[in-house]
Amino acid sequence: DAKVAAGYVFHVGKLASGSVAAGDSCMVKVDYERRHKIANNHTATHMLNLALRNNVSDDVQQKGSLVDDEKLRFDFNNNKPVNAKTLGKIEKEIQDDIAKSLGVYYKDVSLKEAKEIYGLRAVFGEVYPDPVRVVSIGKSVEDLMSDPKAKENYNLSIEFCGGTHLDNTKEAESFAILNEEGIAKGVRRILAATGKLASEAIARAATFKARVAKLDGVKEAAALEAQLGELKREVDSVTMPTVAKSEIKDLLAKHSKRVVDMGKKAAAANKKKAVDEAVQFVKAKAAEGKNACVLKIDVGADTKALTEAVDASLKAEPSFSMIVFSSDDGKKKKVLAYAGVSKDAIAKGLDAPKWVRESLAICGGKGGGKPDRAQGQGSKIENLAQAMAKAEELAATLG
CATH class of the missing domain: 3.10.310.40 (Diaminopimelate Epimerase; Chain A, domain 1)
Incomplete structure (x- = not known):
C-alpha cells in the first residue's frame, strides 16, 4: 500500500525474506494487473451509487465501501431490502453504461467551486481536501465546470474521489450483483463483481437455468423430485448474480408445486x-x-x-x-x-x-x-x- 502523511509518501508491505535496515534502498513496482481489477471495481462503485439513486430513492447515500481486485462492496441507507426486480434494473443500468463505453474523467478543482456541481455525490461527514479531485463518468470535468448547475448533471455519476479508476467504462467488461443484505438498522450492503469474475458468474447462472429448464421434460414425480432436490442443494452454493439466483429459486418453487400436483393426481x-x-x-x-x-x-x-x-x-x-x-x-x-x-x-x-x-x-x-x-x-x-x-x-x- 502507499500512504501520504506529513509530506512523505510511505510504501507499506510485508518482507517475504531477507532483512531490511535504515538507509537501504529498494525498487517499488506497481502491480498494474491487480490495480486494473481494483480500478474496475472502484469505477463500478461510482456507477452503482448513481444507479441506486435512480432506482431505489433520491435519498440513498453511501455509508461505506470496499474495493479490491476480486469484488466491490457498497453500503447505503435504506430501511428495507432491495427486491430482485429493482436489483435487476440496477444491474442492467450498469451493464448498459459499460456497453456505452463512457469516458471516465478526473481533475482537481477548487472545493468551493466543485460543491456547486448539481447532482454531486459525496460522503456525508467526510473532510475533503482543497483542491478536491472530481471524478465524472460520461462528461468531462471541464464541461461540468463550464455549467455546474446544468440539470442534466443530475443524471451523471459525479463524485469527489482520490482513488484509482478506469479511463472508460468498457474496460470493466461486465457487472454482476452477487448479494444484497442488511448489515445494520437502516443500512444495506451490495456485493458485486466486474470483469472476468462477473462474466463467469453470469455464465454459471445461464448454465444453471439450462439445467432447470430440462425439468420441464420430466413427467415422473419421483425423478422430478430427485432432480429438484439436487438443484435446490446446489443453488445456494453457486456464485451467480443474485437476481438470476432469485429467478432460479422461483422456477424451482414452481417445479416443487408440480411434484405436489403429481402426488395428488397419483393419489x-x-x-x-x-x-x-x-x-x-x-x-x-x-x-x-x-x-x-x-x-x-x-x-x-x-x-x-x-x-x-x-x-x-x-x-x-x-x-x-x-x-x-x-x-x-x-x-x-x-x-x-x-x-x-x-x-x-x-x-x-x-x-x-x-x-x-x-x-x-x-x-x-x-x-x-x-x-x-x-x-x-x-x-x-x-x-x-x-x-x-x-x-x-x-x-x-x-x-
Missing part, C-alpha cells in the same frame, strides 16, 4: 384403482358364498388408497371381511396391510389387529387398530407371498 388414481379393484373382487367372492378374502393391490405406500378400498368394499358388502396388501420397493422397502372385519368375524375370534399382526410378523412388521379396522407395515418385502398365505389361513377360520 387420486391410486384411490380409484384400489376402490374399483377391491369392490369388484369382494362382490365376486361374496357371490361365490365367501365371507372373507385376501387381496393385493399395487398402490405402493399409499395407505389412504388401501383404507378407501377396504371401506368402500365393506360398505358394498357389510357382512364381509377382508385384508388388503400393497408393497413399495423404493429406497425404504415396505409391505403395507389394511384390514376390515365384520362383527361376525370378531365374534368368531378374528379381529382386525390380530389379522394384520400375525400376517405381517412374517415380514418383520407389526400393526394395530380397532377391532373392526387395523393397519400395519413390515420391511421384509421378499416375504410378502408368505404373509398373504398366513392371512388366507386366518381367513379360513371364518368358514
